[in-house]
Amino acid sequence: MSSSSFLLSHPEQIKLQAGGGLVNAQMVTFHLNNKCPFPVWPAAAPNADHPVIADGGFLLLPNQTRRVHAPPTWNGRFWGRTGCNFSTSSSQSVACQTGDCQGLLSCNGSIGKPPATLVEVSLQEDKSKPSFYDVSLVDGYNLPISISTKPADRKCWIGGCAKSINSLCPQELQVLDRSTGAVVACKSACLAFDLDVFCCRNAYGKPETCMSSMYSTMFKDACPSYFSYAFDSPPPLVSCFSREYAITFCPSRWGTHLPM
Template sequence: MKLLMRITDAFFLFLVYHSFLSGQSLGHQVAFHVHNKCPFPIWPATAANTGHPVIADGGFYLPSAETQRVYAPWDWKGRFWARTGCNFTSNRQPACETGDCDGRLACDGLIGTPPVTLVQISVQADQSKPNFYDVSLVDGYNLPISVTTKQTSSKCTIGGCSKDLKKSCPEELRVLNKHGDTVACKSACLAFNLDSFCCSNEYGSPEKCKPSVYSKMFKDACPYYYSYAFDSPAPLVNCASKEYVITFCPSAWGGDHTSI
């Protein structure tokens, strides 16, 4: 009996120690409930800012209507996005139609290829202070996303889009798959690389860089997102919570999809 107790105690200590090493202590983490409401599978991905750890291996598979919980340490800063139309069973490059990270399932810190809709998050070290987050179309769009705290609050919610930008995307901004379907919509900056669209160099200030016909189109479809670098008022949300919900395709329509 004593030997059994010692083995049980040792196993319990191992679990505690392993939990500590792997960062699974909820008291020291923020939880992100990543939910896929799209009518097709997606491959959510994460990339940490410099100096912050990779979370969830940088990417994973998420079937339609399922949720995966992802943990990040306090003071974590980084981004989430979704890859679509992926096929990791062949040697084809890229492996995904949108958001690809060098053909890998686990991006392991790599940033996805734009255009993608980006969730940008800054978790504060002080748990009593609000965390900051936004959704950005500065590089373009591939899926609508909503973000809110687990206990839903209107002031903590970034809503989805009222229109599917892939359907209204101008021809010069479209990203097509091999079937000729529009799978993403580039931003004007990504498409044309002009200072006036990218808010760079002599246009690197809010006074000089103004909304364009393209950013206004993005804003009309997705009013809660950053449509260009100096979008005003800044659609940045700050709310203190230990749990957040990131939903891909939060509205009922979800968008079209064709696998590669």
């Protein structure tokens, strides 16, 4: 399941507010945790024909957790935005250093600007058809993220990263903070060069012809539980049924250990 397989919906879809009136025993709960030493603005975007949840985005301060409810068959993506400032203008085109969605706090169904680490989710209501989820770097990286069922189960867990990709990112892939020059995100080779060989398209649009590159290998070495390119094999995809999931930004020790 790569990020290219997720076709996203329009903002006009029905909104399901966290804690709103449509929440009931059949809803699935995502616990979004910020373990980063800085604010993160989580965002969510649905696939086509699925509703917007939690207005598509909100602020999460360090050590805060927020519950977000979704229908039991919801499909879509989560990501974290960093370095955001929504106070200067309501009409600004870019408000966040990474993961920005048209300068909006509430993404309302719009997707984020890559590069950003993506959590991709496909929920199933029937226990005989387990839900699927993964973490993808196909569009690049900005934050380490872990995801698991709640309570945590090792077979249902995707850890964070063993290394910080931003600290390893080669110059040609770097996204820099304009004021400090610090690396705040790392592009994928596809995003940086827009070449078929890196983007797994046209003649390279199948597993037999699209292979890992030195860039995706670097991603895989740092974050072995994530998709490093579109045809990553074996696919780092988890299949587990649950009514509750935990998504953690900056999990402790880069997420190399299962949370308690």
